[in-house]
Amino acid sequence: KNEVEQSPQNLTAQEGEFITINCSYSVGISALHWLQQHPGGGIVSLFMLSSGKKKHGRLIATINIQEKHSSLHITASHPRDSAVYICAGEQGAQKLVFGQGTRLTINP
């Protein structure tokens, strides 16, 4: 079983829809990173959180430590949000364990 599991693997939605991507992780992970990978391959770090909730523009990330679960939400989704979203758990000493990614496609 992977230490970081994402769902769904693929998600297609219409422009304007509210998007939720989920990430469950195992014991030993102290913090969660959410990353965005565009078709060209480059990765941008969106959030790093160890408790509570963070918001940046239309993106919201939440984490529930007790349930070992994190979600990434996108409000008012737009075609430019189409990308692969990756969650990664921090296992101390700057070591990250990555989920397989969620491929999001937003149709106009």
Place this chain on the structure above:
Amino acid sequence: DGGITQSPKYLFRKEGQNVTLSCEQNLNHDAMYWYRQDPGQGLRLIYYSQIVNDFQKGDIAEGYSVSREKKESFPLTVTSAQKNPTAFYLCASSNAGAINEKLFFGSGTQLSVL
């Protein structure tokens, strides 16, 4: 602008050849990392370095080597011992020891075998 630069963007390797991927950062970060990405799989750690002249093996270090002679540079060599080198390689950096620090990634190098 500060950032991480990887080169080349595309690289082809012949059988038995060693190739080196470049990673340079001007963010003054202590820690640097090399990851490998295969289709349908999560990123996997090859090597990481938290300080100049020191580096540690990651989960899939066999067939790879690195050096960290300067803070700004962390080149990765894919040796002939790596039998399945075709993958997308990503370099990243962060402030080692900093709490709640984001990772910064380069744009990646796609390595293919001829």
